[in-house]
Amino acid sequence: MxxxxxxxxxxxxxxxxxxxxxxxxxxxxxxxxxxxxxxxxxxxxxxxxxxxxxxxxxxxxxxxSIGYFNQDVGEMSGRSAVAEVMDGAGPVSTVAAELASLEAAMCDPDRADDMDAIIERYGEVQARFEELGGYELEGRAREVLAGLSFSQEMMEADVGALSGGWKMRVALGRILLMRPxxxxxxxxxxxxxxxxxxxxxxxxxxxxxxxxxxxxxxxxxxxxxxxxxxxxxxxxxxxxxDYAFYERQRALNEKQQQAQFERQQAMLAKELKFIERFKARASHAAQVQSRVKKLDKIERFEPPRRRQIVSFDFPPAPRSGEDVAVLKNVHKGYGQRAIYQGLDLIIRRKERWCVMGVNGAGKSTLLKLVARATEPDAGTVAVGASVRMGYFSQHAMELLDGERTVFESLEDSFPQANQGSLRALAGCFGFSGDDVEKKCRVLSGGEKARLVMALMLFNPPNFLVLDEPTNHLDLDTKQMLIMALAAYEGTMLFVSHDRHFLAALSNRVLELTPEGVHQYSGGYMEYVARTGHEAPGLRS
CATH class of the missing domain: 3.40.50.300 (P-loop containing nucleotide triphosphate hydrolases)
Structure with a gap:
């Protein structure tokens, strides 16, 4: 194709x-x-x-027919999310637009003289619209948007009022409805x-x-x-x-290529040693010449191209007390909307809580409460003795000084550290060579996330509060973070939509649902096995 x-x-x-x-x-x-x-x-x-x-x-x-979705969704405004998605449905959307125009013309008294032609054309267009499945189109558009977590109100609202992330869902919905x-x-x-x-x-x-x-x-x-x-x-x-097969096969290919390269290098070294040893002896001249010609004709194997995978080892963090954070009878709401009513939660040393819940359930709010980025309306949030917290949020990336370079940002945060250790830290998080001289304003989302993590982890906290830490990270950097956090000996409270990240790192689950807050011992995979679903919004 x-x-x-x-x-x-x-x-x-x-x-x-x-x-x-x-x-x-x-x-x-x-x-x-x-x-x-x-x-x-x-x-x-x-x-x-x-x-x-x-x-x-x-x-x-x-x-x-080709449908292409990318991260640059462009401007969207003036139409509902449903209308925007339907507009991407190929020829039927053009026919729908003409049908709407003809319906308006039929109601226009100034077009009375053209009414016969308008009605005749309306009949033709309506037949074509029906043939293309136009009357089912709106239902299908709503089904796609519902699948992408849109409420009925959001479907009807002006798409221009949506955040960038929701606009991307609309753009994705257009391609899915098109079915190219x-x-x-x-x-x-x-x-x-x-x-x-x-x-x-x-x-x-x-x-x-x-x-x-x-x-x-x-x-x-x-x-x-x-x-x-x-x-x-x-x-x-x-x-x-699949991707897992690719990873295994690629590692096997690299291993075989390295072995092939090493065998050839050993053989070449042996041949060159013979040539060097006997090149001055007339009695071995023919053998030496034969081996020189043989070496000239050999196709040389290359060593495998090894990807530079970032790795990071946590320096040991100071030990905290047994009770890291305690929430008692916490109430929190925004306006008329109650998020928490009487929440009790104890986070103990070395526990790794992942917080699950649909959009708007209060996942980020819980992390803000624990990190003291917001206060409860009632109840108490207490952080334990000797707790040093590191809080990662999407907001933290917005606080980077756009005019400072990557290296200057590290120097500003750690003025006592020597340049060598800061450069090593930058390298661990994928900033090598000239990358450390990039200004923060030109960094991609992934680069900003890596820099914020480097700033947070250089002097390691013993309690990590992470709100979507893997957003914007590529597969290799994400894997580095998982490996580093797996070896981390502190306590964690985190939100993530990445199931590999959840499965690898959690040992407790806090599930936020309209019926209440549920706590599960065991990690994400145990939660899936016990509940029969991968996320709270998928409850039957």
Whole structure:
């Protein structure tokens, strides 16, 4: 359906693709992976025609419809979310617009002279609208928006009033309703809660077209894709399997390539030693020449290209008391809306609480209460003896000074630290070389998140309060954070929509539901086994 044939592409001085090929066939569900900056978005843009390869070609079968979702959703305002989603439904949306225009014309007394022609045209357009399934379109649009966690009120409201994250859901809904022959989804799992993610998984599993997508959510990839295309070092490499298979296969390939390289290096060293030893002896001249010619003809194996994966080891944090945080009879609300009414919770040393709940259930509010970023309306929140807290929130990223560089931000926070240790810290969080001289205002969301974590973890707290710490992080950085936190000996209270993160790190679950607050001993996987659902909003 879509083929990349010997494509090469250079961006400024950087080679993204070098005479490489791959294909997306009918009905395939393919995950596109690779480090940031390797060209994933460029590949999408070459399919849509927004960019062209320098050499080679992108071949697309005739009359294949393509829907492309990316993070740049543009301006949206003046229409309801339902109307905006319906507008993306291909030819039927054009017909719907004409139908609405004709209905308005029929009610316009100034058009009375044209009424016969208008009515005749209305009949033609109405028949076409019905043929295209237009009357079911609004119902399908509402179903898609409901799956993406929109309430009925939000569906009807002006899309311009929505936050950026909700506008992205509207843009995604447009593509899903369109059901094109091929769907290109660039990070569709960003900004989605678990309930929406699971709905989207089921939708995409049932989608019969070809799917090419990127995602920083490994569980999401594992459940949908059956093929992985990796971009690395200018090449496109195809793996038949899900993301977990790709990881295993890639590690095996690297191991085999390293062994092959080492065997060849040992053989070359042996041959060169023989040549060096006997090159001055006439009696061995023929043998020496033969071996020199042999070495000239050998195709040299390369060592595997190893990705630079960030790693971070927590320095030991001071020990806290046994009761890290105690909430007693806490009431909290906003306006007429009550969030908590009489909440009791004790967080003890080394416990790792993950907080589950639908949008608006009060997850971030709980973390703010514990971090003293907001006060309860009634009741008490007490932090225990010797507790040193580190609080990560999306708001923390907005507080970075845009005019300071990455390194200056670290120096400002730790004036007593030497430059070497600060550079090592920056390197752990993916800021190497000239990256430390970037001003904070030009950092991506992921870079800002990494910098805030570096600032928080240099002098490690013994109680981490983390509100969506994996938002904006790529798969490799997310894995680094999971490995570092798995070895962390302090206490944690966190919110995350990443099921891999939840499963790897939690040993307690706090579930917020309209019926009340439920506490579960055991981690996220035990919670799923006991309740039979992956998130509170999926209760039957």
């Amino acid at each position: 879509i083929r990349f044939e010997n494509i090469s592409k250079q961006n400024s001085h950087r080679i993204l693709f070098l005479e490489t090929s791959a294909a997306l066939n009918r009905g395939e569900k393919v995950g596109l992976v690779g480090p940031n900056g390797t060209g994933k978005t460029t590949l999408f843009r070459m399919i849509t025609g927004e960019e062209s390869p320098d050499t080679g070609q992108v071949a697309i079968e005739k009359q294949v 022959d091929a769907m290109l989804l660039d990070e569709p799992s960003n900004h989605l809660d678990i309930e929406s993610l699971i709905w989207l998984e089921e939708f995409l599993k049932g989608y019969e077209g070809a799917l090419l997508m990127t995602s920083h959510d490994r569980e999401f990839l594992n459940r949908i894709v059956t093929k992985i295309v990796e971009i690395d070092g200018g090449s496109l490499t195809t793996y038949s399997g």
